[in-house]
Amino acid sequence: MKTEIRNDWEQRLLRSFIDGDESAIDTLIDGYRQKVYNYILMLVKxxxxxxxxxxxxxxxxxxxLRGGKYAENGKFIxxxxxxAHNQVIDFFRGGRKPTHVTNEDAGYDVLNNKELADPTVEDRMIRDQMEEDVRKLIDRLPEEQREVVVLRHYFDLSFKEIAQQTGVSINTALGRMRYALINLRKLVDERRLAFA
Incomplete structure (x- = not known):
């Protein structure tokens, strides 16, 4: 989805939720759940x-959102x-186990996700294996390169947004991505991996 269209989609759903349409948040969460999960998984393994x-x-x-703490001045994601990043930092700082929550606690149905029902077991196994292979390669990158790859490819952030998120210049973010891609190509070649 193009950035401008996605931003309009996000803002419509956010306004609908704030105006009382509880189903709007389900749609929005379904749109980002996998990306957020993948980002967290990259960090906590x-x-x-x-x-x-x-x-x-x-x-x-x-x-x-319910407390009015979201300002519509940027990308929702x-x-x-x-x-998500703060949750991971809190997790590592506290050495705690995350609390388990019910759908009632969450205020939405955590498990009611179309993605869980649609793919066949075989499709899921193939996708999971490919994702695992890619994650293993990304995990081998230096931390700064890994962070840029995750933010760019899993979250579709622009290099300007990546620079702001990581506290570096745009040129530094671009350079880190360039070196990350060079290193990933080397890793793929070394392992003779094939990604369809």
Whole structure:
């Protein structure tokens, strides 16, 4: 989805939710759940912890929206990403296990997701294996390069947004991406991996 169209889509759904349409938040969360989960998984490297932190992230998102703490001055996903990042930091700082929440606690049905029902088991296995292979390659990158790859390809952030998020110049963000791609190509060649 093009950025401008996606921003309009986000803002319509956010306004609908704030105006009382509870189903609007389900649609919005479904649109970003996999990206947020993948980002968290890249950082914590444990599926259960990533699931839990992803749920906690969206619970905070909903609470913040209900409390009027979201300002429509940027991309919604950038805001969600900051919340997810803070959840991960809190997790590592506290050495705690994430709390498990019910659908009632969350204020939406966490498991009611079309993505869980549509793919066949075989499709899911192939996709999971490819995602795991890519994650393993990305995990081998230096931290600064890995961060830029995740923000760019999993969150569709512009290099300007990446620069703001990471506190570096746009040229530095571009340079990190360039080196990350060079390093990923080398890793793919070394392992003779094929991605369809």
């Amino acid at each position: 444990d599926r259960q912890t990533a699931d839990d932190l992803c749920q906690e992230t969206f619970i905070k998102v909903i609470g913040s 950038s805001w969600v990403l900051r919340i």
